[in-house]
Amino acid sequence: MSDERFEPKIIAFLCNWCSYRAADLAGTARMKYQPNVRTIRVMCSGRVDPAFVLKAFALGADGVMIAGCHPGECHYLEQNYKAMRRYEMLRHTLLAMGVEDHRLRLQWASAAEGNVLSAAINEMIEQVRALGPLNWPRFWSENGGHQEAIERLPHEHAEALEVSR
Amino acid sequence: MTAKPKLALYWAASCGGCEIAVLAIDEKILEVAAAFDIVLWPVAIDAKVRDVEKMADKSIDVCLFNGSIRNSEQEYMAQLLRRKSKILVAFGSCAHEGCIPGLANLSGREAIFDYVYKKSPSVDNPQGIVPQPEYEAPEGTLHIPVFYDTVKTLDQTVDVDYYVPGCPPEAENIYAIVKAVVAGLGGAPLPPPGTVLGKETTVCDECARTRAEKKITGFKRTWEMIPNETDCLLEQGLVCLGLATRAGCGALCPKVNSPCIGCHGPNVEVEDFGARMMTALASVIDSQDPVEIRRIIQEGIPDPVGTFYRFSLPHSLLRRSALSGNGH
Numbered sequence: 001m002s003d004e005r006f007e008p009k010i011i012a013f014l015c016n017w018c019s020y021r022a023a024d025l026a027g028t029a030r031m032k033y034q035p036n037v038r039t040i041r042v043m044c045s046g047r048v049d050p051a052f053v054l055k056a057f058a059l060g061a062d063g064v065m066i067a068g069c070h071p072g073e074c075h076y077l078e079q080n081y082k083a084m085r086r087y088e089m090l091r092h093t094l095l096a097m098g099v100e101d102h103r104l105r106l107q108w109a110s111a112a113e114g115n116v117l118s119a120a121i122n123e124m125i126e127q128v129r130a131l132g133p134l135n136w137p138r139f140w141s142e143n144g145g146h147q148e149a150i151e152r153l154p155h156e157h158a159e160a161l162e163v164s165r
Numbered sequence: 166m167t168a169k170p171k172l173a174l175y176w177a178a179s180c181g182g183c184e185i186a187v188l189a190i191d192e193k194i195l196e197v198a199a200a201f202d203i204v205l206w207p208v209a210i211d212a213k214v215r216d217v218e219k220m221a222d223k224s225i226d227v228c229l230f231n232g233s234i235r236n237s238e239q240e241y242m243a244q245l246l247r248r249k250s251k252i253l254v255a256f257g258s259c260a261h262e263g264c265i266p267g268l269a270n271l272s273g274r275e276a277i278f279d280y281v282y283k284k285s286p287s288v289d290n291p292q293g294i295v296p297q298p299e300y301e302a303p304e305g306t307l308h309i310p311v312f313y314d315t316v317k318t319l320d321q322t323v324d325v326d327y328y329v330p331g332c333p334p335e336a337e338n339i340y341a342i343v344k345a346v347v348a349g350l351g352g353a354p355l356p357p358p359g360t361v362l363g364k365e366t367t368v369c370d371e372c373a374r375t376r377a378e379k380k381i382t383g384f385k386r387t388w389e390m391i392p393n394e395t396d397c398l399l400e401q402g403l404v405c406l407g408l409a410t411r412a413g414c415g416a417l418c419p420k421v422n423s424p425c426i427g428c429h430g431p432n433v434e435v436e437d438f439g440a441r442m443m444t445a446l447a448s449v450i451d452s453q454d455p456v457e458i459r460r461i462i463q464e465g466i467p468d469p470v471g472t473f474y475r476f477s478l479p480h481s482l483l484r485r486s487a488l489s490g491n492g493h
Contacts, residue, residue, distance in 0.1 A: 049440060049444060050437075050439075050440035050443040050444055051436050051437045051440035051441075051482065054437055054439075054440055054481070054482040054483055055436075055437075055482050057482075057483060058482040058483055058484070071453065078453075081453045082447055082448060084453070084455055084458065085447035085448075085450050085452075085458050086443055086444060086447040088447075088455065088458045088459050088462050089443035089446060089447050089462060089469075090443060092459075092462050092463060092466065092469050093439060093443065093469040093470060093473060096468070096469050096470045096486070097470060097483055097485075097486045097487065098486045098487025099487065136483065136487075139315070139484075139485055139486075139487055139488045140314075140315040140317075140484050140485055142314070143313045143314050143315045143317075144273070144274045144311065144312065144313045144314035144315070145298075145311050145313075146237070146240075146311070146313050146314075148311075149237035149240075149298070149310070149311035150237060150240060150241075152237075
């Protein structure tokens with residue numbers, strides 16, 4: 001291992017009406033948070049399909065945050081309650097798959113709460129940094145000597161395969 | 166006389182049920198035998214891999230490949246049959262999505278060997294011998310296939326032209342596909358490559374039960390209740406997977422008062438079966454309290470991976486569970 005500090009990659013789905021504005025407010029108010037998050041604006045936390053989260057992990061994200069309006073304050077009435085229930089479904093499933101708890105976070109942050117959002121982002125980055133890289137594709141790419149076995153096979157069958165080459 | 170088109174059927178990591186399913190087309194199997202020259206079908210005819218190796222590339226017209234890929238021999242056969250076949254069909258859930266053998270992706274090679282060859286109560290193995298891919302015998306080096314950590318689907322191994330869903334596929338669908346292929350070889354248009362040859366709707370559409378958009382306060386398991394025969398099983402609290410599952414079975418399980426377990430694979434445009442089910446089940450829970458929601462989910466779905474990915478773990482976005490260490 002090198003001495004360089006591990007910089008986690010975190011995908012944050014921010015709802016258009018509250019949390020994205022909270023991030024905007026954090027920016028205009030010059031509240032600092034670490035640059036490890038990649039934000040994706042969605043219309044509502046209820047728009048976040050669990051497949052988005054799974055895909056982020058499958059493509060190498062170290063953590064995923066879903067942020068939306070506080071319960072009871074959803075621009076679309078109660079879609080953030082859906083987000084809450086989906087988050088619990090995802091959390092339950094991801095724990096069973098071996099993804100640590102802190103790698104997925106549901107955060108409520110209103111448009112006035114730039115400080116809440118930036119603090120949550122900073123806290124999550126430190127938690128994920130402590131867990132280390134996730135790098136999910138590594139779990140299937142090496143595949144127990146798979147590459148060596150495949151390289152050996154053509155030799156074992158070379159003679160027979162020659163015929164049709 | 167023009168030569169008959171050549172057909173191959175092969176099995177990799179599978180249970181053999183797909184082979185039975187092919188025979189379940191009954192006497193129509195004679196039509197298949199009449200229409201095709203069957204060049205490889207280990208379960209039924211005596212043809213050797215060496216014979217296939219000696220065939221010219223693309224000389225097999227259609228190969229129905231069932232089973233997932235869990236060792237190097239199966240991967241070799243997939244590559245060989247891809248090379249020799251014009252049309253390669255991932256036949257059945259194992260080849261399509263990984264299916265039951267794919268649940269091994271909750272574990273890895275080391276853990277599987279450890280249990281199967283050492284810890285299983287029926288095993289007597291005092292020397293702790295586990296299979297080695299190479300063994301030096303007096304007569305020379307012996308090889309057996311390398312067992313992988315991760316079960317793969319056929320299309321994670323080679324390019325696949327079509328998919329036939331189902332664990333196992335239904336006889337009517339098999340026969341319809343065979344007829345379509347025969348027509349296609351005669352010049353009729355074939356569906357675009359990558360097509361799943363099945364209906365494009367869900368099991369719910371074939372289910373006669375009444376849906377009332379009722380919410381529930383808890384999930385029950387099948388042994389905990391006897392559901393009534395008219396209302397939606399999900400709305401009665403059973404985790405029924407029909408709404409993410411491709412139609413084609415005629416809603417066989419709900420018809421006999423049993424929830425759909427998703428054996429027919431994801432419906433069209435369902436990228437990840439489990440994600441679709443998580444979304445759906447999240448919508449029916451009648452609670453806005455995070456503590457209660459967590460309790461309902463933990464009590465009602467004790468095995469989320471086995472429930473949501475029973476047939477599709479290798480095909481899912483995450484493909485497998487985390488492996489400890491470097492996986493060996």
